[in-house]
Amino acid sequence: MQAALGFRDVYAYPAAHLSLTLEGVRVPVSYRNTWCDGFGARGWKLDVSRSDPAIIASTRVTGERIPTSVLVHDLLDHLLSGFDASGHRAEAMALVQLGERTGSDIRGDYLQMVREDVRHGHVNREPLSAFLPAALLTDVPADKQADGRGLMQALQAQLGEVELERRLVRHFFTLGECGKRHAQDSWRLLGLKTSRRTLIGLTLQRVLSAVDRRVEERGVEQLQAVFIVGNEQCALEVERGNAFGLRKRYTSRVGEAWPSD
Amino acid sequence: MPDFDMELDARGLNCPLPILRAKKSINAMNAGQVLRIIATDPGSVKDFEAFCKQTGNELLATSQDGGEYQFNIRKS
Numbered sequence: 369m370q371a372a373l374g375f376r377d378v379y380a381y382p383a384a385h386l387s388l389t390l391e392g393v394r395v396p397v398s399y400r401n402t403w404c405d406g407f408g409a410r411g412w413k414l415d416v417s418r419s420d421p422a423i424i425a426s427t428r429v430t431g432e433r434i435p436t437s438v439l440v441h442d443l444l445d446h447l448l449s450g451f452d453a454s455g456h457r458a459e460a461m462a463l464v465q466l467g468e469r470t471g472s473d474i475r476g477d478y479l480q481m482v483r484e485d486v487r488h489g490h491v492n493r494e495p496l497s498a499f500l501p502a503a504l505l506t507d508v509p510a511d512k513q514a515d516g517r518g519l520m521q522a523l524q525a526q527l528g529e530v531e532l533e534r535r536l537v538r539h540f541f542t543l544g545e546c547g548k549r550h551a552q553d554s555w556r557l558l559g560l561k562t563s564r565r566t567l568i569g570l571t572l573q574r575v576l577s578a579v580d581r582r583v584e585e586r587g588v589e590q591l592q593a594v595f596i597v598g599n600e601q602c603a604l605e606v607e608r609g610n611a612f613g614l615r616k617r618y619t620s621r622v623g624e625a626w627p628s629d
Numbered sequence: 630m631p632d633f634d635m636e637l638d639a640r641g642l643n644c645p646l647p648i649l650r651a652k653k654s655i656n657a658m659n660a661g662q663v664l665r666i667i668a669t670d671p672g673s674v675k676d677f678e679a680f681c682k683q684t685g686n687e688l689l690a691t692s693q694d695g696g697e698y699q700f701n702i703r704k705s
């Protein structure tokens with residue numbers, strides 16, 4: 369049976385992308401000093417999304433108001449929550465997870481996607497007419513629905529810019545809410561407690577920061593590593609880390625301060 | 630006359646978001662047009678150099694004023 373758009377079965381990933389152990393969930397990641405992906409950024413990608421052209425590498429850097437990097441967002445709010453790595457529908461659902469995990473207000477992120485993408489007729493992974501709520505399409509002639517830009521122009525003519533924007537943002541919230549149950553189920557299937565996710569996120573961020581800082585200082589060109597995500601501790605295991613003056617493993621207990629090292 | 634066709638305000642955004650936003654803006658522009666990006670993330674200097682080298686877009690100018698960085702990129 370085909371999964372609903374944006375949703376993923378966390379048990380269906382190959383071990384090369386996600387696996388379960390007694391210690392926690394193992395998620396392989398790759399580091400490049402510069403990724404040849406059309407962005408060229410330094411940083412890390414989950415191996416599961418390495419071939420996704422919409423995914424840009426992320427470093428340890430967090431948002432100004434959110435104590436989490438894009439990589440930790442991709443890991444916790446997309447992959448482990450059972451959502452696709454990219455696409456507007458998946459992002460709507462993952463952002464609800466981000467908001468609940470960090471306490472951040474996600475309205476601005478939705479508004480940005482509305483203004484920069486949807487208003488111009490662009491939606492990733494599905495046609496705009498499939499993404500929009502059926503109630504918005506009832507008065508748009510069928511021949512206008514195939515072209516994203518034309519569809520948005522028709523809707524703007526009907527509703528006006530302010531009302532259209534308001535409805536589109538509200539739709540993002542609706543889509544986001546649709547993923548809440550699935551995310552909870554995904555975490556439970558992986559043996560992870562959603563009640564611990566805020567602390568797990570902070571712990572992963574600490575581990576990533578420690579390793580990424582060292583990797584950048586040492587000018588490492590590329591690395592393979594594995595995140596281990598658990599309720600009690602999180603770690604990043606670095607393959608052949610000693611070749612770069614790194615430890616084999618960086619571990620931090622969930623909810624505890626990072627030990628000085 | 631401004632020496633750019635479109636401006637992207639990436640102030641307050643940290644790596645990798647300025648690059649992500651810039652790529653989206655450039656995709657919507659025509660060849661030869663210039664995008665100006667204003668950013669506050671120091672890492673964006675290296676990021677935009679790598680971005681232009683990889684995409685073939687031309688990094689016309691980079692400047693810093695206080696805590697702000699400006700980049701002018703011409704779409705190839």
